[in-house]
Amino acid sequence: MSEILKMQNISKSFPGVKALQNVNFSVNQGEVHCLIGANGAGKSTLMKILAGVYPKDEGEVYLQGEKVTMSSPADSKRLGVITIHQELSLVEHLTVAENIYLGSYAQPRFGFVSWKRLRKQAQELIDRLGIAIDVDTPVSELSMGHKQIVELAKALEGNAKVIIMDEPSTTLSENEIRTLFTIIEELIKQGITIIYISHKLEELFAIGDRVTVLRDGKWVATQKLDELDQASLTELIIGYKMEKQVRSTEQPNFTELLRAEALHTRQISNVSFSLGKGEVLGLYGLVGAGRTELLKALYGVDPLSAGAIYLDGNQVKIDSPSKAIRVGMGLVPENRKTEGAILGLSVEENAVLPAYDRFANGGIISLGRIRSEIADKIRELNVKTPDALTLMGNLSGGNQQKVIISKWLIRKSQIILFDEPTQGVDIGAKQEIYKIIQRLVAEGASVIVASSEINELQEICNRILVMFRGSIVGEFRDPQAQKEEILKSAVTGGTTLWNT
Ligand SMILES: Nc1ncnc2c1ncn2[C@@H]1O[C@H](COP(=O)(O)OP(=O)(O)OP(=O)(O)O)[C@@H](O)[C@H]1O
Ligand SMILES: [Mg+2]
Structure with a gap:
């Protein structure tokens, strides 16, 4: 040749x-x-x-x-x-x-x-x-x-x-x-x-x-x-041998944190499910099955035409992302270039955007506290950037993703929604993101992950819901053992028996 x-x-x-x-x-x-x-x-x-x-x-x-x-x-x-x-x-x-x-x-x-x-x-x-x-x-x-x-x-x-x-x-x-x-x-x-x-x-x-x-x-x-x-x-x-992750297979005691009842939007219909405290819930489905749309409905991006969302048993009306953020939600969206990150702002500004109120003391924002917390997160998440003032747009894709995740850590959100969290992320960073998710739930947060990689969901989720044409068609409580059934349900939309 x-x-x-x-x-x-x-x-x-x-x-x-x-x-x-x-x-x-x-x-x-x-x-x-x-x-x-x-x-x-x-x-x-x-x-x-x-x-x-x-x-x-x-x-x-x-x-x-x-x-x-x-x-x-x-x-x-x-x-x-x-x-x-x-x-x-x-x-x-x-x-x-x-x-x-x-x-x-x-x-x-x-x-x-x-x-x-x-x-x-x-x-x-x-x-x-x-x-x-x-x-x-x-x-x-x-x-x-x-x-x-x-x-x-x-x-x-x-x-x-x-x-x-x-x-x-x-x-x-x-x-x-x-x-x-x-x-x-x-x-x-x-x-x-x-x-x-x-x-x-x-x-x-x-x-x-x-x-x-x-x-x-x-x-x-x-x-x-x-x-x-x-x-x-x-x-x-x-540059080194990767150790195999040991995932904790322990199921948390289920205490309901969020409940969705018969949600309808233009793109999803009759979606009901609940999310436990400290749970990692997976959303699987083919492209176009409605996973992103469900996350957008929960996050107040797409208006509900019917249905209700409950947090800790109380109905909440989430009609905008800022409302969602106020009740403790965070979204790491699928399309980080257009939705998740503001490429023309610095790493620091991106990381702190939703959390300004946390740092404001009687109307005065403590720059020192912001800086030190961001520096901590950059270190913890191993973000590769010359410094926190670098423009977000100059970071490589995977590192942008980590900064987007860090803003919800800084905000201390209790429910974090991830849409294709490891898209365009390298294998080392992928494992790091899985670890971050595990740490989040260990610290008491709850997580919903939508992904088109079944292996990823199997690795990190306690439970997987399968969506098909805008509805939930299956629930799988033992994801590691149920790959075939999950795939089948996603492709055919066949309703599976809810196995307990
Ligand atoms: N326009 C730019 N200004 C400043 N730094 C940049 C610019 N473009 C890239 N970099 C930096 O150069 C390095 C290489 O980035 P590059 O985008 O080539 O990585 P990559 O291998 O494509 O990563 P990824 O897998 O995340 O896409 C990174 O540290 C990145 O932050
Ligand atoms: Mg690249």
């Missing part, structure tokens, strides 16, 4: 952070080359240098043996290096075809644009990916998975040589991930090279040829995936 891309001795610093130090990265023509490393290891930065988003401080980039400069995204694109960003770049109200040819409007190749021809070409590109999408559909009507396919079609339109996928699977359902893999195989057949970033080891083993591991901004290893197993790859990523 010939080398298509070589990055040599790449270094890049941001204020206070050496994001990359003398990194070497070499990719062969026609392979799926995976890039992995803990949150903040430098993966996205390395790829952004390749995509012309950031200038490098030092080093060289070679494409097909020739030294190249990528000083803008347009440069990279012209050279055939295309990035599928995690934040997709589609325009929601335009159609699929319009999105695919968005870039081409600006530079009509023959002086004018034949819309009919472009439409036909767009359909051909989509068909090439083997997926049934009508190019006249507005993008806003597509599922997340189909949106990503449109992004890929856009990339093909640009005559890509190398396609970079930075955590493409985080927002996809399992079916959609399988489709994505089929498409990747198709692209490889067409001679395209793929760089694939993900924290999910199973995906790497399923789709990758080789893997490069970064740790703390440095190159650690490049190896063939079929010469590695999960344990050895994990060790390369975190």
Whole structure:
């Protein structure tokens, strides 16, 4: 196999952070080359240098043996290096075809644009990916998975040589991930090279040829995936052997803290359940089953059209998030970039937002107390940031997640709702988040976790509820032993006998 891309001795610093130090990265023509490393290891930065988003401080980039400069995204694109960003770049109200040819409007190749021809070409590109999408559909009507396919079609339109996928699977359902893999195989057949970033080891083993591991901004290893197993790859990523977690299987004595009675919103119907003190309750279901919508109903984001919520036996009216926060709830939302974090504020400001009243003494906010408590949390949760004044937007994804969790710790919320808490979080940090959840409940809080990873729920929950089309269809009290039943219930919506 010939080398298509070589990055040599790449270094890049941001204020206070050496994001990359003398990194070497070499990719062969026609392979799926995976890039992995803990949150903040430098993966996205390395790829952004390749995509012309950031200038490098030092080093060289070679494409097909020739030294190249990528000083803008347009440069990279012209050279055939295309990035599928995690934040997709589609325009929601335009159609699929319009999105695919968005870039081409600006530079009509023959002086004018034949819309009919472009439409036909767009359909051909989509068909090439083997997926049934009508190019006249507005993008806003597509599922997340189909949106990503449109992004890929856009990339093909640009005559890509190398396609970079930075955590493409985080927002996809399992079916959609399988489709994505089929498409990747198709692209490889067409001679395209793929760089694939993900924290999910199973995906790497399923789709990758080789893997490069970064740790703390440095190159650690490049190896063939079929010469590695999960344990050895994990060790390369975190730099030490991971001890197996010992989960306490003890069921807490059930004392009801929260009860939901026949909740209805536009997206959920007739949802009743209760949450115990010190309990970790899981919400499982396929994408679109209503888990996020249930959390939003509890948190006062989506108004209830019927039903009631009780806390400690008293009915509470939660009609806004600020009300939810006041009665002691906190939400760690699914989409941290748009909902959970304010990227333009500092780590400190993000961490303390909901808790200002706790630090206010007769109207005066004690900055000293805030600072010292935040410093404690940053240390406890092992957040990688130069300091608390760094902008949230400059932190890597997993570290943003930890800051969002820390704000509810600082606020001392008694019920914390987690929506996909470990999405885009590396395996080391994942275990840390599980530990944080365990500590929360040990300290008397209660937790609801919605997740599409059944293994995750099995590992941390005392009880799992399964949702299907907006309703709860099953309750599982022995999650470790009931994987098959849980999966079945989620797929079929079949009501299971409530087993005690
Ligand atoms: N624009 C920026 N300004 C300042 N620091 C940054 C910027 N972008 C990244 N960093 C820092 O550089 C380091 C590497 O970040 P990068 O986003 O490349 O990590 P990553 O490996 O992609 O992590 P994740 O798995 O969480 O996405 C981190 O410490 C991050 O905080
Ligand atoms: Mg990244």
